[in-house]
Amino acid sequence: MTNELGWWPRPGGASIGITNIKPGVFATVQRAFPGEFKNVQWANLVGNDPLDFKVTAYYVKYIQQKLLPNAPTALRASYTSDQIIEGIYNGGVTNFTQNIIPAGRFGPVVSSYIDSIAPDVAMAQSVICQSGAYNCPGGESG
Amino acid sequence: MAAVLGVIATEVAACGLTGLPVRTSSMGEMSLAQIRVTGYQKTGEFADAEPGTTNSSAVYVGPPISNSGLTGVVNGPGVTMTIFPRPSPHIIVLPTDNTVWIGRGHAPLNCGLLIYAYRKGKRPDDWWNITNLQLAQARMGRLSIFEITVGCGKG
Numbered sequence: 430m431t432n433e434l435g436w437w438p439r440p441g442g443a444s445i446g447i448t449n450i451k452p453g454v455f456a457t458v459q460r461a462f463p464g465e466f467k468n469v470q471w472a473n474l475v476g477n478d479p480l481d482f483k484v485t486a487y488y489v490k491y492i493q494q495k496l497l498p499n500a501p502t503a504l505r506a507s508y509t510s511d512q513i514i515e516g517i518y519n520g521g522v523t524n525f526t527q528n529i530i531p532a533g534r535f536g537p538v539v540s541s542y543i544d545s546i547a548p549d550v551a552m553a554q555s556v557i558c559q560s561g562a563y564n565c566p567g568g569e570s571g
Numbered sequence: 572m573a574a575v576l577g578v579i580a581t582e583v584a585a586c587g588l589t590g591l592p593v594r595t596s597s598m599g600e601m602s603l604a605q606i607r608v609t610g611y612q613k614t615g616e617f618a619d620a621e622p623g624t625t626n627s628s629a630v631y632v633g634p635p636i637s638n639s640g641l642t643g644v645v646n647g648p649g650v651t652m653t654i655f656p657r658p659s660p661h662i663i664v665l666p667t668d669n670t671v672w673i674g675r676g677h678a679p680l681n682c683g684l685l686i687y688a689y690r691k692g693k694r695p696d697d698w699w700n701i702t703n704l705q706l707a708q709a710r711m712g713r714l715s716i717f718e719i720t721v722g723c724g725k726g
Contacts, residue, residue, distance in 0.1 A: 520726035526685055
């Protein structure tokens with residue numbers, strides 16, 4: 430994949446935009462939801478917060494549609510659906526396919542991530558669900 | 572903060588004498604580099620990294636081959652491969668997907684191996700570097716296109 434910022438000294442290129450989107454994730458989302466991302470490129474994420482959040486939201490939707498429905502039973506027994514999405518978001522699709530499906534559990538790095546963001550997720554849930562703007566699971570709706 | 576400073580220090584140190592950023596190969600890239608696919612042209616590569624893992628993918632183009640036939644042409648130190656009886660276990664195939672997961676195995680350097688087959692008629696990723704002619708021939712069944720991904724680490 431070629432782009433103007435492709436010199437970043439890590440595999441996969443730089444993470445750009447307020448939500449830290451890498452080229453691979455952007456390409457995945459653009460392919461999965463072509464009608465939503467016409468005429469935009471990964472480099473357009475710089476300084477474009479609405480686009481950054483939109484790509485992030487659609488990547489979560491991609492995980493939700495492609496990987497969550499048939500996630501292994503052992504994984505579902507240990508994590509909520511939101512936590513499974515968090516784990517795939519953090520660890521990546523290859524890690525999920527290669528390691529998590531056969532093991533039925535997340536590895537140490539991703540598990541630690543899921544635990545560490547739990548307070549932030551709870552706070553976001555509280556703010557969003559009490560805002561009155563969204564219908565939330567469990568009946569906390571606006 | 573300490574972790575951030577550590578990363579910065581590592582990358583500054585990696586700049587070398589030229590002052591330009593220098594990136595050494597990841598474990599995923601080193602593993603993939605040891606895989607040979609007899610009779611097939613590697614047209615593109617893409618490497619990535621996630622917390623706890625690195626991965627690297629390559630796309631290969633060549634004569635028509637069955638999924639099960641791939642086990643006979645993919646070679647490398649410690650490489651093993653199992654083709655699934657039914658593709659894409661545990662993973663939904665979306666209408667927009669350009670590949671389908673058909674098998675798994677072991678890759679060099681104690682990494683894992685995933686293999687994907689191209690879905691005819693779907694648009695290839697840019698990094699595949701597939702020509703229009705190759706794409707047309709694949710659609711007619713005269714060429715096979717498949718992707719090998721190696722993943723290293725236990726995220």
